Amino acid sequence: MxxxxxxxxxxxxxxxxxxxxxxxxxxxxxxxxxxxxxxxxxxxxxxxxxxxxxxxxxxxxxxxxxxxxxxxxxxxxxxxxxxxxxxxxxxxxxxxxxxxxxxxxxxxxxxxxxxxxxxxxxxTTALAAAAATKQPLTKRGVARSVALFTSSTAPGESDETRIPDSDTLVQYMGGKEAVLTAQRLLAAGRPADWPVVVVENCSRDDQRILRLKLSDLERGLSDCEGPVLVMMGESLRTRPGFIEQQPGLPVPACLSA
Structure with a gap:
């Protein structure tokens, strides 16, 4: 028109x-x-x-x-x-x-x-990933703040990762930067067993969830090919009786018509 x-x-x-x-x-x-x-x-x-x-x-x-x-x-x-x-x-x-x-x-x-x-x-993917993994980004008495960040930079901008100081960290496009991110967090005093949840291809049929420790993240995510979100923090520690979420439901008829 x-x-x-x-x-x-x-x-x-x-x-x-x-x-x-x-x-x-x-x-x-x-x-x-x-x-x-x-x-x-x-x-x-x-x-x-x-x-x-x-x-x-x-x-x-x-x-x-x-x-x-x-x-x-x-x-x-x-x-x-x-x-x-x-x-x-x-x-x-x-x-x-x-x-x-x-x-x-x-x-x-x-x-x-x-x-x-x-x-x-x-x-935004951070909220969809939290839902897909059944892991809240905040938790009473554990995590009161969340920081979303990325290492992707504009042309001419320094590629030095600026990692915020927050209870829960969510790194967008964090697959290639996983090693450097983990090294900097460990050097800043975060514990080696700090919970890490990686979500690849969030909400899609080929969604993949990896549950790691910060020391595992330091070895990299070389086998991840799709878009990757990396969530880190004590609120991501799995609960007793936790059951992993399966990929989402089919598209409703009202949207597929």
Whole structure:
């Protein structure tokens, strides 16, 4: 659909796709996908998620750590150009757009071009991983604070990992940085048996959960190929009678229709 004559630009929605499973997108996000004229989506957005927008032109603008990916400036230009051609443009991002999603750069580009933009939040992977593993990130008397961090950096920025001081730590894109992260935490005085839970491909059919100690993490996660989240802290110590969670349920009919 073309923008109306009274409004020469369409509207752009930055939508959080959630951690992977198609039924973990919000109802608002799914409704907008079903109405979208064009969808610019991340590499981590699944085929099942894209089935929610069969009518839309789909443009892959994936960014994966350590792989050939689309430059952010080009993505910004694509958003502006498509808003000049279509009435409803969706930028579909894994997790939540406002957390490690480069939303500031895309919002700035759209605002500078005078294009209306709205953000639709998504379930960030840290919360989905806590649910999948049945491990709360906070625990009364044990963990009152949670820090989310990443070692991924912008061009020209120092790659030195800044590890926050918090009861529970959650490292996004932490697979390649596992050894260095563990070494720095051990050097800072964290105990060798500090609980670590690694979630690969969170909420997907091929989800994998690894339960380690900090000393194990120091040996690395070389066998992890999918997106990895590393959670660390006393709140992650397993409870008596703990039963591991299996992968999620099928997509409800109301979203797959």
């Amino acid at each position: 073309q923008p109306s004559a009274s409004n020469r630009f369409g509207k752009v929605y930055l939508i959080g796709a959630g951690p992977g499973a198609a039924d973990l997108i919000t109802l608002r996000g799914a409704r907008l996908l079903a109405q979208a004229d064009v969808v610019l989506h991340d590499a981590l957005v699944t085929d099942e998620m894209l089935e929610l927008c069969p009518q839309a032109v789909k443009i892959a603008v994936g960014k994966r750590c350590g792989r050939l990916s689309t430059a952010q400036q080009f993505i910004n230009k694509q958003l502006v150009d498509n808003a000049r051609k279509y009435a409803l443009v969706v930028r579909l991002k894994g997790g939540d757009p406002m957390l490690f999603g480069r939303a500031d750069e895309e919002l700035s580009a759209l605002e500078a071009a005078g294009i209306a933009v709205e953000v639709v939040p998504g379930i």
